[in-house]
Amino acid sequence: MFKAKQPEPVLTDPLVQAVKGTSLWQDAWIRLRKNTFALCGLGVILFLCIIALLTPFIAPYGYEQQNLLLGAAPPSAEHWLGTDIFGRDMLTRIMYGSRVSLMVGFIATGVALLIGVLWGTIAGYAGGRVDAVMMRLVDILYALPFMIFIVLLMVVFGRNILLLFLAIGAVEWLTMARIVRGQVLSLRRQEFVEAAVSLGLSRWTIIRRHLIPNTLGPVIVYTTLTIPSVMLLEAFLSFLGLGIQPPQSSWGLLISYGVETMEEYPWLLLFPGLTLSITLFALNFLGDGLRDALDPRASKN
Amino acid sequence: MPLLEVDNLTTHFHTREGVVKAVDGISFSVDRGETLAIVGESGSGKSVACYSLLKLIPQPPGKIVAGRALFEGRDLLQTDNKTLQQIRGNDIAIIFQDPMTCLNPYLTVGEQLIEPLIYHRNISRKEATQRAIEILGEVGIVEPEKRINSYPHEFSGGMRQRVMIGMALIAEPKLLICDEPTTALDVTIQAQILGLVKALQLKRNIAVIFISHDLAVVAGVADKVAVMKDGLIVEQGPVDDIFYNTQHDYTKKLLASIPEGAKPETSNPDASNIENTPLLAINGLKTHFHDYSGGWLKRNQKVIKAVDDVSLKIQQGEILGLVGESGSGKSTLGRSILQLVPVTSGSVIFDGTDLTSLSPAQMKPMRRRMQMIFQDPYASLNPRMTVFDTLAEPLLYHGLATRKTVTEQVLALMDDVGLARSAIRKYPHEFSGGQRQRIAVGRAVSTKPELVIADEPVSALDVTIQAQILDLILTLIDKHNLTMLFISHDLSVVRYIADRIAVMHHGKLVETGSTESLFAAPQHEYTKKLLAAIPVADPARERERQAALIEPIINS
Structure with a gap:
């Protein structure tokens, strides 16, 4: 990923290009490859994912391995990022934490994205009564206090990490659905949608080929905003007792413990915070790059 | 000394693709009481030139x-922003093209009218309101003292343009710049607005710069004409010289492209056989359509009869023209036919x-046989689909092509509509308006339809x-x-x-007839009015007609 840019495949003959297919996504990939910032973002995220996957094999210590004699020690040669108050290695805990945080971030956001985009597009395109019913349901779920919702889930299902995805997904798709519906409402009045109808295309084809691709800009921006908020939400839920339990760790949990001891042991906040920030930067660069790459108007080849 | 003297004005735009010389050293002048028309196609730099001032x-x-x-001896380009x-607004005012977007929808027109007065003239609110009522009356708004408290959406397009003119004139400017003031308006309204501008100009002895793409519109109002192309003035002179003694090839081309006269007799005589x-x-x-703005209660609902009891026949191979002003229901009729x-x-x-009796599923095979070309080639193409995608979609969807043959068929289609084969991978925004309309036409004929409904396919061009x-x-x-x-x-x-023309007015068909007979001897009052309002590219005839329109306004 960090290597020098590969030379563009020579695509001069229009016939060759056409036969090779002309999907939006291929063009987007070609454009994305020219965007250094986005590529770096993508690289950082892939790097983090690989580390997270390999953590059990490469972590220097066990995540629950304590050294009470050491206590909270600043960074040293043995413990690169220091240790927490129980003498647990911070690097190890951040690495294990990334497994939870990245998984929650991507899966919960992915679920929210899928449900939200479909729900919003269908409501916006169907219009009328269908739209009214679908969006009122969204309003009702919005109105439900998040805390009560969580407590209810805990009472019914007990503690379970899967509930984490469920709870987060259940709240995050609502905003996505609203954003997409608003987009689709204005799109469906455009003449190219009418043209698609008069060509006899089915509703599903119109939604898939004409509506959803044109909502991507705001959706991608909102997605890059959702991932970090989901990661922090996980910390809050874990703090409430839903989700992961100590001695397991996640970035959100590490940060919230770090905040408590900020004055005495600043590195307990600094390193998890830094990791989260780098991830967010990378996500934002990638998101911006994707948005531009998926909009043929944004950049000229 | 002329009121405004522009010398070697040059405006460049620095874009990603390099420097665009939007205005490339043009010179012109306008005097008090004089109208200069700047004519050119979109992108010629005519608006940029005036906005640069x-x-x-x-x-x-x-x-x-x-x-x-130099405006009254002062160089506008050197003055500071204050x-x-x-x-x-005070000395130089502008009327913009689109009256729909140039008024703030959240303020009453009165509020918007007195704003420049209070700002520039420093007079009391009461006086300003009085002045606003006067000017509204002057631009032909009925009951101005009531209408002054209305919001822009309560006015029609033509009325809004009158308000815009009032707003431009309220501070009594010496120079009025009109940027395509009638392009967004109907032809009968256009004639009224042109008459109004001319009359007010004569009354106040102000200079007018009239920007337009339409030589016919300019013929009646201009004293001098400057023709612009690619940032340069290719020809300028008194209006009669430009029209009757045309020098430059481009001006000749512009004059020649004004559609004139009827289509030559069709090779298809049985088209007229009823x-x-x-x-x-x-x-x-x-x-x-139901208008729910009055609330959802039955008794408050207004019904808008967009198409009201229309009967019409189109023969195989015939081209039927459907004419009417905006809001006459002609587009709705086209869309109703296609369901x-x-x-x-x-x-x-x-x-x-x-x-009308078919289910959506039964309608699908019929859709292949009837297609539509839309007005706005900027809105009718999916911005995220290449030419190939746009043209291949109907072919593949209706099974008219296979994955193997589709490229060849798309290329053939592109040849048909005059697009370069090399453009197949381009996106709509990379094309000009005309080329985009070619793509849209290509899409419409791709399914080999029998009937094509063209909804104002050239109005935006x-x-x-x-x-x-x-x-x-x-x-x-x-x-x-x-x-x-x-x-x-x-x-x-x-x-x-x-071949044949049908005239629509307020949702009803008022007259149908062959093109020749309708133009030669219109029967219905509305058709007559419509025909009389068409501007022609002939200054002498246009001035005559203008005079008739101006007379009552000046005398009032």
Whole structure:
């Protein structure tokens, strides 16, 4: 990923290009490859994912391995990022934490994205009564206090990490659905949608080929905003007792413990915070790059 | 000394693709009481030139590189922003093209009218309101003392443009810049607005710069004409010289592309034979919309009769022109035929099948046989689909092509509509308006339809492009033996292309007849009015007509 840019495949003959297919996504990939910032973002995220996957094999210590004699020690040669108050290695805990945080971030956001985009597009395109019913349901779920919702889930299902995805997904798709519906409402009045109808295309084809691709800009921006908020939400839920339990760790949990001891042991906040920030930067660069790459108007080849 | 003397004005735009010389060293002058028309196609730099004078162009990317613009002896290009603010609106006012977007929807027109007065003249609110009422009366708004408290959406397009003119004139400017003031308006309204501007100009002895793409519109109002192309003035002079003694080739081309006269006699004589079974027969078609703005209660609902009991027949191979002003229901009629809007009652019989009785699934195979070309080539193409995607989609979807043959078929289609084969991978935004309309035309004929409904297909295009697209459409009609319903507000365009014309007014069909007979001897009052309002590219005739319109305004 960090290597020098590969030379563009020579695509001069229009016939060759056409036969090779002309999907939006291929063009987007070609454009994305020219965007250094986005590529770096993508690289950082892939790097983090690989580390997270390999953590059990490469972590220097066990995540629950304590050294009470050491206590909270600043960074040293043995413990690169220091240790927490129980003498647990911070690097190890951040690495294990990334497994939870990245998984929650991507899966919960992915679920929210899928449900939200479909729900919003269908409501916006169907219009009328269908739209009214679908969006009122969204309003009702919005109105439900998040805390009560969580407590209810805990009472019914007990503690379970899967509930984490469920709870987060259940709240995050609502905003996505609203954003997409608003987009689709204005799109469906455009003449190219009418043209698609008069060509006899089915509703599903119109939604898939004409509506959803044109909502991507705001959706991608909102997605890059959702991932970090989901990661922090996980910390809050874990703090409430839903989700992961100590001695397991996640970035959100590490940060919230770090905040408590900020004055005495600043590195307990600094390193998890830094990791989260780098991830967010990378996500934002990638998101911006994707948005531009998926909009043929944004950049000229 | 003229009121405004512009010398070697040069404005460049710095874009990603390099420097665009939008205005490349032009010189012109206007005197008090004089009208200078700047004519050119979109992108010729005519608007940028005028906006540069008041520094109304975005800077950057725009940059006024060189030039002088002496207004009453003061160089506008050298003045600081504060002085310029005083000059804008006060000494030089602008009327913009689109009256729909130039008024703030959240303020009453009165509020917007008195704003410049209070700002520039420093008079009391009461006096300003009084002045606003006077000016509204002057621009022809009935009951101005009541209407002053109305919001912009309560006015029609023409009325809004009158308000805009009032707003421009209220501070009594010395120079009025009109940027395509009638382009967004209907032809009958256009005549009224042109008359109004002319009359007010005579009354107040102000200078007018009139920007337009339409030589015919300019013929009646201008004293001098400057023709612009690619940032340069290619020809300028007194209006009669430009029209009667044309020097430059480009001006000649512009004049030649104004559609004039009727289409040559069709090679298809049986088109006029009513005895044949028509390809399309509409009987008592009604399309009504409910207006819920009064609330959802039944008694508060207003019904808008967009199409009200229309019956029409189109023969195989015929081109029927459908004419009417905006809001006459002509577009709704076109969409009703294609079942793009729900029909209230009546029948649409296409080749023996009543389309109104079909389910969406039954309609699908019919859709292949009837297609539509839309007005705005910027909105009718999916911005995220390449030419290939756009043209291949209907072919693949209707099984007219296989994955193997589709590229060849798309390329053939592109040849048909005059697009370069190398453009196959480009996205719509990379094309000009005319080329985009070619893509849209290509898409419409891709399914080999029998009936094509063209909804104002050339209204958004420049005159020279307009002529090209019309010729393309005529060629394709011939080649594919198409039947066409050609919807337009522009009678000269319809006259050029149609065999028969139907005139629509307030949702009803008021007159139908062959193109020649309708133009020679219109029967209905409305048709007569419509025909009388068409501007012609002949200054002498236009001035005569203007005089008749101006007289009552000046005397009032």
